[in-house]
Amino acid sequence: MTTADSIISIANVGKKFGTYQALHGIDLEVRKGEIVTLLGPSGCGKTTLMRLIAGFEDVTSGNLRIGGKDMVGVPPEKRPINMVFQRYALFPHLDVYENVAYGLRVRRLPAAEIESKVRRMLDIVQLSQLSQRYINELSGGQCQRVALARALVNEPQVLLMDEPLAALDLKIRQTMLEEMKRIHAATGTTFIYVTHDQDEAMILSDRIVLLNKGEVVQIDEPHQMYAEPKSLFAAKFLGETNLFPVRMVAMADGSSGSVHATGAVFTGKQPQPLKEGDSALASIRPEALYFAASERHRQSFKARITDELFIGSRSFLTAQLTNGDRFRIQIQRGTACPPVSPEAQVDVFWSPEDVSIYPAALT
Amino acid sequence: MKLSARWSGWTLASPTILFMLAFFVFPSLFLLVYSFWKASSFQITPAFQFDNYVRALTDELFWRVTFNAVIIGLMSAVVCMAMALPVGYYLVFVSRSRLLEQIILVTWFSSYLVRIFAWRTLLGNDGVINTVLQSLGLIDAPIEALLYSRFAVGVTLIHLYLPYCIILVMTAFHEIRQDLIDASRDLGRSQVGAFFSVVVPNASAGLVGAFMLTLIMTMGDFVTPQMLGGTTGQTTGLLIADQFRRTGNWPLGSAQAVIMFLLVVLIFVAVIVAGRTLGFIPKRRKQRAV
């Protein structure tokens, strides 16, 4: 499916290294101006896919088009793409200004134009004061901004970012993510972001492409993917969830449901087909469990609360069902909750809309 | 008792420092001192006079053989570098093949003299090259100029010192991260362009070192020109060696050696200046990559 404002078309792309199939059957349309994140655990193929887009590797099968043009045999220097590398790859023999100007000088733009573009970009990334410095005099965050400026100053159609925040402290990471959103808004360039960190993906992206073992698992907006993970892998990778082993049964009104060893009944979304009698896993996120009933939260079971983990704005309570299965409940600070008491049994309520049931065999 | 880091450093380095002092620095200083002494009729007397330098610098013979040595040395070193750069680049950035590296090292395992004699045999009148060319009918009589000529000296010197040069070039390249090349290409340079634009300036210290070391070896080698150069053969090294071996005029030999040393320093400075002007050597000292 190719839409009119699609800037990158990846159609059934596969990549093989020798006998090892790193990617297969990748389909993806990237729209102009959006921020897309390639997300997945190590070895899932996200870096490989990015290198394919950048041109450092060629596809083994399938079709890759950028800006409508087929990219077979086109080397990286000829693609309308620029990249921010994981360890920035800034040139040690040039100062900040020259690093940023590098791509413009390669294209032999007139000196005045180079000057104005570089200055403007340095302003955008807020590094104008440091243009004479060399890279060993810069902090990690500053290096990252130079790398960003060096790439963006060339006004590429697509900007690729390869885990650019991996080397930075947590606090700086947060700041940089917001910076990037701001720069994206300022330039309107399409961003393709690669990371294994789901928080970064959720904060930054317009859409997330979730990858595992060389295949696309799900492509969705962050809200959607979080609320309705279409597979067990997606449910577990993005955010946290509780999984209860259940067996599929037919409900009284003929619909499909499942029952837990303790007798608790789980109904909810079934993104993948399930038959009566199948083993399955019912997934409920910790924050979807409550201690008070309401019109929405009408299902319940009994559990004992065995532990509390305080994390500032929220707490995680570890609880145990009567058959020993453990799970976690997340509550906001200030919410009323029963005390931690291994003896007392309390009621825990949830809504079927917050439940997804997956086949048990797959991960 | 815990030594401070500084003291530990000095203690660990001291065996090497002492070795270098005893077997390199002091002998070199002796050489310098000798160069001011007097010698005649196989007798050497301590003195302080510049006669040896004056004599060496005004001697047509000395300049002739030094010119020879410099030309042969420069040509061989330049060809070595020209061959070592692509091989080094390929080994380090493209194939990363240990096997290829080891094949290069294998040629080092034969002795120096064996290789010289091997080239003599290869290039001689009834050597492999002449025999093959004759049997193919490409020539009627053996090409004499293959052996006992500047050509023979050049080819042999290159063969002798190319492995050193490749290893030194590779060492310089190993310091450069692959992603610098990728970044350069990403910003629009071709692979060749990336090499000159990014790899060379950042590896410049190592590459200059590789060139200079190769040059010192090719310039100072006097056995190869003597054995393969025929009547074009003399280089300064032989002159200096003869002062020590034949005439017993150590002061003059020392003075000639010191002059050669200064000549090499001069060439080094020239290379740096040329590199800076042409842009291969960054004007500012290279910083470590982040």
Next chain:
Amino acid sequence: MTNGKTTPALTTAPTRRGLLRMSAGLAGSAVLMRLTSSAAWAAPSGDLQIMAWEGYDLVPELQAWRDANGVKVETTSMTSQDDVHTKFMAGNPPPFDLAEYNQAYANLYIDQLGITTPIDPVAVPNFNADNIFEQFLGKAEWERDGKLTGVPWIWGFNTSLYNAEAMAEPKSYKDFLAPELKGKIAIVDDSVTMWPVTARVAGLGAKYPNLTRDELSAAFAELAKYRDQARMIALNMGDVATALASGDVVAVLCADPAVIKMTEELGGKLKMAVPEEGVVLWVDAWFVPPSADNVETALAFINEALSPQAQADICMRLNQAPVSKQAVALMDDAARTRIDYNNLEAYFAGGLPGIPPLESEEFATYDDWISAWQEFKAGI
């Protein structure tokens, strides 16, 4: 017979020469005392370190003697006479028990450098009038004050060598200038051989080693023509033999006939020719340096080297001539007829070449010759 002028020791302060001479004198007298005071000699044994020309260390010829006496010989090869005396300049005298000197260097070694020690003729009984040709007896090159400074033991002449299949026999050095020989001849880098030749090609052979500086320039200018004919200036005998065997050169201007055997062993062919300018005579003598520590064995070695059979064997092997009269009868026909041993006076009539004077106003000095020779090698 010596031609060179000698100059007295120059400096008054203790010099290395003076010290060496003193210690030579002391060591010499010590040796003398030991030899003359003991009734029977100590039997030869142990390790002997010698410096000799390649092949001249009598390895096959004295095998039996070495085995019988338990003597091990360690040889350092010399490729030119300079190799010997420059070793003595190094500060620590080298540990040789024996070395050779060419007669041209006699005065230098005995009087000026003082690196020979006196040898009592009694210790070398084979050196007597019955065994040795008279040309080697009682001569100033080897005897001072009744003691031997060196023991002449082998002689020969360096001359032109050529491949008879590739060229006609040269009758004169000038034949080497023929156009068809361009790039086909070799010259050896050996001053003792080549300096007399240099004088001779310019017609100044009779004056050698006392040429004026102008005559020296003229001689080397003439020699330059031979360099233009040459393909290589060989390092040593082995070097030129290899080139002759492989056909890279077809003749050598003047060299030791021992090269003939070497070349033939490598599969080549070589013959000797005597040019009209004459051959370059040389006589090698064994001498005992002051730093020797196994003097008895050294002297016994010298004695054995003079025995008629050893003399005959080595001369046949190296194509050289013996000092021993009795050895002639023991040689094969080829070797015996090479030289007219009944008429040695004819060979020695012209005298034995010396070396240019170390210091002189009138004549070109040793240093001048060295410089000229270096320039020759470098192509100037």
